[in-house]
Amino acid sequence: MKKKLLLVTFPVDLGNRTFEKRFVKLFESFLDLKIYRFVPNQKSTDSFWKYSTTIGRRFLSSLELQQKVREANKEGRSVLFHGVSPALFAYPAINSASSCIVTDWTRKLYEPIYGMKMSPSWLTFIHKQVLNSQKYVIGLTDAVLEEISQDYGVPHNKLRKGKLPFSVDLDLFIPSPKRNDAVVKILFVGGDFQRKGGDILLDWFAKHHNPNLQMTMVTSHDPGNFKNVTILNNIQYGEDKHIELFKEHDILVLPTKCDSYPSVVGEAACAGLAVLTTKHALGAPEIIQNKVNGYICNSQEELLSQLNILIQNKPLIESMKQKSRQIMEERFAMDLVLDDFMNCLFKD
Incomplete structure (x- = not known):
């Protein structure tokens, strides 16, 4: 019974x-x-x-x-x-x-x-x-x-x-095969654009004129038009677009000012993404091992500095992506x- x-x-x-x-x-x-x-x-x-x-x-x-x-x-x-x-x-x-x-x-x-x-x-x-x-x-x-x-x-x-x-998400998200191109695809997810750090990430991206750098931002905020930046909204958890979104990217970046346990960090790791966030994402240590599948940074400024280094190291990104999925399978x-x-x- x-x-x-x-x-x-x-x-x-x-x-x-x-x-x-x-x-x-x-x-x-x-x-x-x-x-x-x-x-x-x-x-x-x-x-x-x-x-x-x-x-x-x-x-x-x-x-x-x-x-x-x-x-x-x-x-x-x-x-x-x-x-x-x-x-x-x-x-x-x-x-x-x-x-x-x-x-x-x-x-x-x-x-x-x-x-x-x-x-x-x-x-x-x-x-x-x-x-x-x-x-x-x-x-x-x-x-x-x-x-x-x-x-x-x-x-x-x-x-x-x-x-x-997140055991549920392990069934939902399937990591993408390794890509051999030089493109680095960044994903940001956050309805509360400023609190989640979308503004500072967008400002950072706008200063980079790198044709191999692409970014998608999922948010209820309309930040305007920027080259190589895709803005999406109304993405529902578990729908096909949601699943494909994670599958298509390499790094989740969440420069949050304050979060208890942002689900997107776990979703990204289940989907096999490297993850960068701040220590103010209080649930991040449940998901991220520093220098293994991502970084938990002390500040937004430190995060952007680390991101500058990471986007130049595609082999490390691919290694972190594999480790993310492995960590989630072991822990969850x-x-x-x-x-x-x-x-x-x-x-x-």
């Missing part, structure tokens, strides 16, 4: 929706799986009135969420919340013996990067209660586990390390990823 799980997702943005797809694919063949999507399809907004309406809608929706969690408890299902927010709104119904949170982010995670307080004391207190009410908190990066322990006082015996299910094999979650969810 299959073990039972209620997966509660929070698909409020592209990143969360992609995470949702990965977790569903991971569990659906192995578990008696039920999925509850907590207030899906919400658009973020800076309008105070619309933001207040959104929060109000979440409180109303929490009644249904709590009902679903109580039903799961009666059925003997474990419950896995993707993120702190859905667990907060389900709090009155939580059974601490069978409930876990999986996350790569909290409101306090970016405070050291931005040098400012991002979670008011009252909200930090509430999140502390929610996190400590769980059987386990499963962190997808070392950075978030360390931060949760430090800022929310979750004891180490309640903290577990999990792997983002389906049985390894699944075992981590099964142990947390179903073992005492």
Whole structure:
């Protein structure tokens, strides 16, 4: 008999929706799986009135969420919340013996990067209660586990390390054969163009007049027209264009200013690309071995300097591409990823 799980997702943005797809694919063949999507399809907004309406809608929706969690408890299902927010709104119904949170982010995670307080004391207190009410908190990066322990006082015996299910992407993306030409193809993916560093990468590219250098930028931003730069938008995860996009390129470059766990880094590695990013992509160490399949740089400036060197060494690029796929196959094999979650969810 299959073990039972209620997966509660929070698909409020592209990143969360992609995470949702990965977790569903991971569990659906192995578990008696039920999925509850907590207030899906919400658009973020800076309008105070619309933001207040959104929060109000979440409180109303929490009644249904709590009902679903109580039903799961009666059925003997474990419950896995993707993120702190859905667990907060389900709090009155939580059974601490069978409930876990999986996350790569909290409101306090970016405070050291931005040098400012991002979670008011009252909200930090509430999140502390929610996190400590769980059987386990499963962190997808070392950075978030360390931060949760430090800022929310979750004891180490309640903290577990999990792997983002890139095992799904290993089946989705197929590395391209080695090319013998001199062309280096750079890929950038980031809807938030400035925060992801698209502006500085585009400025760097515009200063290079190298006919063997090409770049594709996938973004919701319109940066204008540049020679040898292709701008794409509305690329959906898992569609043919998405898969071919990675297959056609050599290096993913993400000079991000701040990211918890950018999925594109793992997608690129699964597709056999070399990967360059900054230390502010907090999930990057899960994917990148420095000088083996890419570089994690201390700053955007250091990244561009490293990129200048790398584009002149096509054999090294090809070696890094092969290593990327190999690392992902070793670290994110389906049985390894699944075992981590099964142990947390179903073992005492």
